[in-house]
Amino acid sequence: MATANDTRPASISLETLDAALASGVISLDQRERLLAMEAGPESVATAGGDEENLRLIGGGNDLFVTVGTVLLTAGFYFVLNTMLVGRPLWIAAALAAFAWLVAEVVTRQHRMKLSSTVLALVFAASGTVLLVLLVQAILDIQLPDSLWELIAMRGPVSQAGYAVLGGIILAAILYFWRFRVPILAGVVAIAATLLAFFQTALFLYDGVTQGTVAPPSLQDGPELVRAALYMPLVCGLIIFATAVALDLHDRERRTIWSDCAFWLHVVSAPMLVHPLFIMATGQDIAFGRIEPGADATVMLAILIIGFVYVALAIDRRSLLVPTLAYFGTLGIYYLVNSAANTTGVPPFALILLVVGALVILFGAGWQRIRRLIIGSTLPTSVLSKLPPFRI
Template identity: 70%
Template sequence: MISAETLDKAVAAGLISQTTRDQLEVMERAVALAPEARRADDEGDEENLRLVGGGNDLFVTVGTVLLSAGFFFVLTTLLPGQTFWIAGILAVFTWGLAEIVTRQHRMKLSSSVLALIFMAAILVALALQVEASFGIRKPETIWQLLALRQTASRAGYLFLGGGIIAAAIYFWRFRVPIIAGAIAIAFTLLAFLQTAIILYDSVTTGAIAPPRLEDVPELLRAALYMPLICGLIVFATGVAFDIYDRDRRKIWSDCAFWLHVVSAPMLVHPLFIMATGQNVVFGHIAPDANATIMLTILILGFLYVALAIDRRSLLVPTLAYFGSLGIYYLVNSASDSTGIPPFALILVVVGALIILFGAGWQRIRRIVVKPTLPATVIRRLPPLKA
């Protein structure tokens, strides 16, 4: 069987096109997948994430971290106080290293680490350039903060826009999936910045009355719509990638994984607060009947969506969030009557759910999804394993 690395090298050398490469991979898998191998593949219900390429990848990742850290400390010694140049040189160094690790050898984990180092260096350089260009300093009074409107908007667009462009170029060159998550986060921050500017302009022009102190909790609650909308957009993009690559043979399914990881917190937190009436910043929630019902519906809803799209990456942040916040208040009354610490009950509930869905994920997915969705929708989702 031709390895994926060999096919990637053939595309890079111009011997075959990307379309031909994908067709060869699908054909090779179809020929090689005998009935015994097919049964083994069905029993193995992994999410097929190409995050680690094996023991050698782990070995090279350690070397990548050590080499990058050593090069950074060399730069800080040779260029003391020149943070901008240090960040720029480190970004160039990381790019050159990625030409070997990522382009030539397609190592998964070390490529992700290099991508994160590159983005961190670029963002530091952009932040320093923005600070030098616009003379931004920490405001000491509210009036100084309000006076930063024009400067902050231009600086924000330069910083976030530059980060998005750098990430897009890096992704175009190296096809590292984790960059998709970085781009999604940058676009989300850009949307927050634009929303804040629109609200500021509306207040200063008199279109919106300035909020009073007692209006702040309601204002914060209304602000939850922004991350919710951004989370839905990122989630929809991830689902679109999953539909496009439903067999999860290409890079787009790996990009979808990171998009689901980014979207999950932005969906869970606003929906949890809106449904249960919790204070915006992890305040008190009364575990009454309505909160219990709404919280149960939310958990079941996220479980169903995760099963439908076959993404445990959406479910893990959900269970972590509900386990640390929602379930705590729901089992608090039980702990008061039994004397069992709430933290212990949280561990039992969340741990049981993780083991249950981890051990029987494909079986549960088949039982729940197949009878509840029309066949036309199921044909567009990741295949249900028999």
């Protein structure tokens, strides 16, 4: 019990914050700011810091608890495998319930960031397996021996797809509503993307069976692959736009919405990079070698510059890392291949040199480069809406 001489600050419980949020005394943003302030100064770093404020780990104790969480989960899984032999549905249900119950202590009460992320992934994985097995049992779906038999099961397959993917999204949203774990934003984005792919496949199937869409031949394979790239590109643009909106909503990167934006950028980057690379260069990695000519090389360079500029503008390294990794392994390979042939240096070594140099350059001088490029090319009215420059 605190006395009059006790100078320690009073701590507000999560129940009090939730009650204040429900009654309209504080907003959701204010609740997250209060939680960040209670977590420590590193969680409320303002524009004065040089690092991208991403709260993935809460310190040594968080890492310690994460190790315990992994060991406890693994032990519980092996116990379930021993006690519930041949009952995968019950094992998945027990793991999902276990992750939720442990999160009530680790996440809800103590706000352990890294261990909370691990528990959220355990819940998402076990929940997915549970939904698949449950839907399979309810609809009595037997896995076919061939693709054609699977396609012929249009009715049950469509119901199962909607139930599983929709269930994953609802479960992730419910878990996020309870525990506020940012990585679930990425889980929702992936499930929604798969749902869009699934709906597109059903649409094409119905078109072929009804005669409104001609069935593709083997020769149409490359064109079909290129056409299919529009779906991940559109989904990637939607996810990226959502992430940018969250970033602009939280310019100072103080709340959980900024962390959600990080995971959305991680999910959207591959969806944007791969389709744009093939569309811009005309290359096809599925049906042929990637050997950019002069025009493709120029388009490749423009793409790299464009992604770097956007990443600098929104102050997100998470968008740049998949870009450099992809272009480093595919695009830069052929850009430096001629040099490798003349010098005798292995192309893989040149790839490592180029990508490594870019990573170190942007890692060490990110804010200086950002201030120099973005600060001098965008008007003040736009800069005022972007994340502020850090010293």
